[in-house]
Amino acid sequence: MSQELAVHGGKRTVPEGFVQTWPYVTEADQEAVMDVFKSARITDQQRIQSEGLTKEWAEYMGVKYCIPVNSGTAALHLCVAAVGIEPGDEVIVPAFTFWATAAAVLHHNAIPVFVDIDPRTYCIDPNLIEDKITERTKAIMPVHIHGMPADMDAVLEIAEKHNLKVIEDVAQAHGARYKSRLCGSMGDAAGYSTQASKTLSSGCQGGLFTTSDETAHERAKLLQYFGEIVVPGREREEQEYNAYGLGWMYRGDMFSQAFIRSQLKRLDENNSLRIRNCDFLTEHLREIEGIATPFVPDECDPVYYNYVVGFKPGELGLDIPPRILRDKVQDAMKAEGVPMGLWQRLPVPAQEIFQNGVGYGKGCPWKCHNSSVEYRPDDYPKAAEFIDSHCYVFDVNPPNDLELMGMYVEAFRKVMGNLDQIL
Ligand SMILES: Cc1ncc(COP(=O)(O)O)c(C=O)c1O
Secondary structure, eight states: OOOOOGGGTOOOSSOTTOSOOSSOOOHHHHHHHHHHHHSSSGGGHHHHHHHHHHHHHHHHHTOSEEEEESOHHHHHHHHHHHTTOOTTOEEEEESSSOTHHHHHHHTTTOEEEEEOBOTTTSSBOGGGTGGGOOTTEEEEOOBOGGGOOOOHHHHHHHHHHHTOEEEEEOTTOTTOEETTEETTSSSSEEEEEOOTTSSSOOSSOOEEEEESOHHHHHHHHHHTBTTBOOOTTOOGGGSOOOBOSOOOBOBOOHHHHHHHHHHHTTHHHHHHHHHHHHHHHHHHHTTSTTEEOOOOOTTEEOOOSSEEEEEOGGGGTOOSOHHHHHHHHHHHHHHTTOOEEOOOOSOGGGSHHHHTTOTTBTTBTTGGGTOOOOOOGGGOHHHHHHHHHEEEEOOOSTTOOHHHHHHHHHHHHHHHTTGGGTO
């Protein structure tokens, strides 16, 4: 049925103010943060919140060690340092990710080597990894992007064969599982972001490092706090003030840790509500020609950090690039009140820093280590295709529920059923 699209002045499908934003803050979250303020000795709270989160996240993940830090990038950098990566070493990362994955490698004076993605899951394609392994390769960093687990068995098998470490980037996938194993529990170390938008949110910035390897933990513990050995409970003036390594100030803060601890109690519940919302979208959107819903391998339980939507103009008999269809539909959907949009605009190796070899200046770290690694944008066609043909439905998080998801579906039907108005 022909209906006037909101982008042309028709009535919008989702009423103004109906979509609720993430993180979903409850009274319990507010109280958890207020309790930090109300504590008799606020300075004790740094240790109390950090120790509490350390224990609770390690328990949740089923790993031996956790270190709460101030960002996901810091957590990933600690992983790189903790597993023993050294200057000039090569680390394999996917060409499609937020570039912080690769930044964590560069920050350690090491060299990211990119591998294209499996377009069905948007994660690193294990079939392409071995071609990129050289004698300098020391680790593989799979990213569980958009809450979708990477093909970990294949990655772990290659790592074992070539004696490489595995660092999991779990910035977007808290609670996601691969063959029933939690993402972040399978490699040698893992970094998680708790930045506001993430599935485990601090409401601001934050991150978590985990490992079950004692040496990796010892290294990370030292380096996350200036490289100094800090004795818990000892007053600042009684510390040794002796740097044992080139560390950083990566400590997390107590307010966001209190908030995360409170959110962690509802992580599984929030994930299952988000999964229910996204399953509903898939069930209905898969019926609409020209739209591709997420592919979920049998062995994966994703948590849908965002809901990924693909565009297939060919299915509609349209001879236009997917990007054109995507952009037009996205604009029309936004006018209908559906929060939709883009994220990455380029594969990471096509970004300026890699094209210009900016790094630390003087061409380092590449030139300082006589690296022959090149970043040719055309080498990652699947990542580029994925970026050009997909976008995201945001706010699929609770407390948004099936009533709102029903409106999203209605808006998709309306826009896709009236493409003549926008093309
Ligand atoms: C895949 C991925 N890795 C790493 C990061 C870095 O996390 P943070 O922003 O907490 O430093 C992000 C954050 O957006 C991310 O999405």
